[in-house]
Amino acid sequence: MTAATDWRRLDAKIVLVLLILVLAPLIPTAGVMLIAGANPVVVASMSGIWAGAAAVLTGMAALDWWFTTYRISDERVELRKGALSRSHRSLPRDRVRSVDLTADPVHRLLGLSVVKIGTGAQADGELKLDGIARPDAERIRAALLLRESTSDPEAADGALARLRPVWLLYSGVTMSLILAVWGAIASAFGSFSELFVKFGLYRAIGEEFRAVPLWLGIGVPALGAVLIGVLGSFLLSLELWWNFTLTRESSGTLRVRRGLLTKRSISLEEKRLRGVEVSEPLLLRWTRGARTNAVATGLSDTKDGSQPDAKTLLPPAPRAEARRVAAEVLGEDRFPSEGFTGHPVAALRRRITWALLSALPFAAAAITCAVLGWIPAGPAVAVVVLSALIAVAFGVDAYRNLGHRLHGRYLLSRRGTAVRRTVALQRAGIIGWRFEQSVFQRRSGLMDVVATTAAGSGRYAVPDVRTGDGLAFADEAVPELLAPFLEPVPDD
Missing domain, CATH: 1.10.287 (Helix Hairpins)
Incomplete structure (x- = not known):
């Protein structure tokens, strides 16, 4: 690498990424049009227009590449870009909390990575360098997180968890993945609807449905949908979680690496960690499975809506393994799963x-x-x-499934049936309390005790506890935070 104060351009091969992505759909689109009976002249004209548009977009990408430069100095990470409208963004280097690397199949083909540098702030806290040579991306990550260069960026102090291939079978009972597969299939049917009509697919399905008993006409498609959903969710899980490893590095960083086609490396500074969550969706819980998520600053549900797996510390796995990883991350001997206080x-x-x-x-x-x-x-x-x-x-x-307790430095809350969530939240990370009562709760003498924090969803509730017990629990969890607002009730 050049001197730290030199401005550098992204790798020029990033221009080819856009060209490949634009031209890749042309061949299947032209093939579908020809199969559907489109005039070859029309197909050729469409292909020419498509190629022309690809050339224009590639030229714009080349112009954007020329005017995009970045610099990593001892104090700041800076990015300048734009031909007509220039922008200059920078992050203080001592505020950098994560450096995530992503490489989809096209980037991997060209030996490139996307480097996302984050400070953990919710707004304007991230810089993205799209088009860094893979060795340079690893060196940037090592320099920013380890505060020094290293000859082996892959080295880590120890692995906390590695994926066992048999765990991928849990994808068959992960409803979110199954729904994603069904959604993709429905979208494909919508996109190729005219082609299916032309070849009489819908008409043939209707004739077959009328020719068989009702239970068979409904049961067979339903069984087929379930099997396709399970198989598709397995393949999707294979892409997401293949070669998953969770490591703790000497820089005080938790690093997740995963992915079959698209490689991802996600970093989380342990200083940002405020707890963990063991999540057990209903079907996964019935098969004694669970997943472990991080509760950390800069990983809110709103921010990570486009990438819900950014906070995942362990994908669907045996429940015992999920709890073991949670305990390792928290620095505890075990993750508490018993001794919860019951509710009225x-x-x-x-x-x-x-x-x-x-x-x-x-x-x-x-x-x-x-x-x-x-x-x-x-x-x-x-x-x-x-x-x-x-x-x-x-x-x-x-x-x-309701329960709560205190365990050392942590407040634990468990709730839910469709998804049972057990959250271990650092008591030192609680910045306030909210006490909520509906009309019906007041009549029953119940209340929701909500711990507010700057991490995760921002609020973690202990629902439906007795009013006095809830106030006492909150006061015990974070002494002196609530005491000025409490008054003892004299005995009658």
């Missing part, structure tokens, strides 16, 4: 009531169909009873 019976009544209200539309629909004569009375009664039983079961499960 009134909290159970509230959860069963809300669950029954959620089941009411299904029961109402069944009763309406029976009254109109669309279905017999027997199945309608079965739907009503089954909906009520399922609602009660979910309400009881939600109540059983």
Whole structure:
């Protein structure tokens, strides 16, 4: 590398990245048009216009590359860019808290990486250098995080977790991945709808549906959708988490590396860590699986909405492994999973009531169909009873999952049924309390105790505790923060 004060350009191969990305869809698009019966002259004209647009965009990218420079000095990291409208951004070097590296297949083909340098601030706290040669990207990361150059940027003090391939099977019960696969398939059907109509695919499906019994016509597609969703979620999980490693480095940084086609390296300075969360979605919980997430400053749910896995410290894995990693990250012997303080019976009544209200539309629909004569009375009664039983079961499960306790330096809160979340939050990281009561909670003598912090979602609740117990718990968790606002109630 040149002297630290020299301005440098990005790698010129970044211009080819845009060219490849623009031209890549041309071949399948032209192929689909020809298969659909489009005039070859029309296809050739479209291809020519496409290529011309690609040339124009590539020229603009080359101009942008020429006017983009960056500099890493002893005090600041700076980026200048823009041909007509110039911008100059800089970050204090001593405020740098993360250096994340990403390389999609095109970047990897050309030996490039995208370097994201962050300070942990929510606004204007990140610089992105798109188009750094891979060795230079590793050296930049080492220089900014380790505060010195290193001959082996891959070296780390120790691995906290490595992915075992068998863990990828948990993707089959990860509903978010399955929904993502179904969404992609629905989008593909929408994009190629005209082609399917031309070849009579929809008509053939309709004829087959009418030719078979109703249970078969519904059951087989439903089973196929489930199998495709499970297989697709496995492949998506393979791309996301392959070769996953979590390491603790001598710089006081947690580093996550993962990805099959798109390689990602995500860094988190432990000074920013305020706790961890063990998340157990319902299906994953039934198979004794869980995932571990970081609760850290600069990793809010709003900011990371476009990349929900930025805070993941361990992908879906056995529950025991998720808790072990959580304990390792926190520096504890074990992650507390027992000894939680239970909540009043009134909290159970509230959860069963809300669950029954959620089941009411299904029961109402069944009763309406029976009254109109669309279905017999027997199945309608079965739907009503089954909906009520399922609602009660979910309400009881939600109540059983409630719990809170103090454990050393941490406040622990557990809640949820669709997704059970156990959060260990540093008591020193709590900056305030909120006490919330609805009308119905006041009648039951309950309240929500909400710890506010500058990390993660910003608020972590202990719901439906008795009013006096909640105030006492908050006061014990962070002594003297709440004391000036409390008055003892004299005994009668």
